[in-house]
Amino acid sequence: MSAALDLHFLLFASPAVILVGLAKGGFSGLGALGTPLMALATDEPVKAAAILLPILLVQDVVGVAAFRRSWDGSILAAMLPGAVAGVGLGYVLAAAVSADAVMAALGAVSILFGAYRLWAERGGRIAASSSSPRWVGSLFGVITGFTSQIAHAGGPPFQMWVMPRKLDRDVFVGTSAIFFAVLNWVKVPAYVALGEFTRDNAIATAVLLPVAVLASLAGVKLVRRVAMERFYTIVYVLMIVAGVKLLLDGTGIG
16 A cells, blocks of 8 residues: 555644645744654655655745745855755765664754754744854754755754844745755755655655645735744644654664
């Protein structure tokens, strides 16, 4: 049976792509739970990320089209080379170690992301100086590329370097949209090399894509109407729980 028709898969994959869709529709940060949930659906973290990647590529078109005239080229020039290197490091990890090790790495990234976001929601911040040199941006780019390759969770390190620059809102959103659209295409050869663009994965993506698109449209409608503070807290707690589960499974403890 194709993974796309398996009830266990759909039970976890459907909320995963709904969260990814809502994130692209305006609820920034929710999408980072997508890969951990998808990994619970497939028990294969690289496969989980590969199923989500084409959905992200389709959704990137909307963001780039909307903000194609508002972006900061100096930030892209500073961070993208490092991000490409980070994707390469993520590929080497996935190719060189066992699936369990990748699952443990995904669990660790998920726990760190969820904990950071809970802390940030309460006013905590880790940020580079607004005057930090370009090479610091490149280092943050490496971290962004690595976490994006492993878990499609490159947002926090990207924001740590970019947000202190206090860009105009549209410039920040546009720069982010273009950066991650380029980065997602950079990840495509890595997943091809890992052999993850299979027929079954393509079927799963095709089944889930309409759900993600509808969730994106719903996000656009809801983002101005819904108070999300408590919902964000629940999502980040769930991300930590999912991360702990993945980490325990990957290390053989669970």
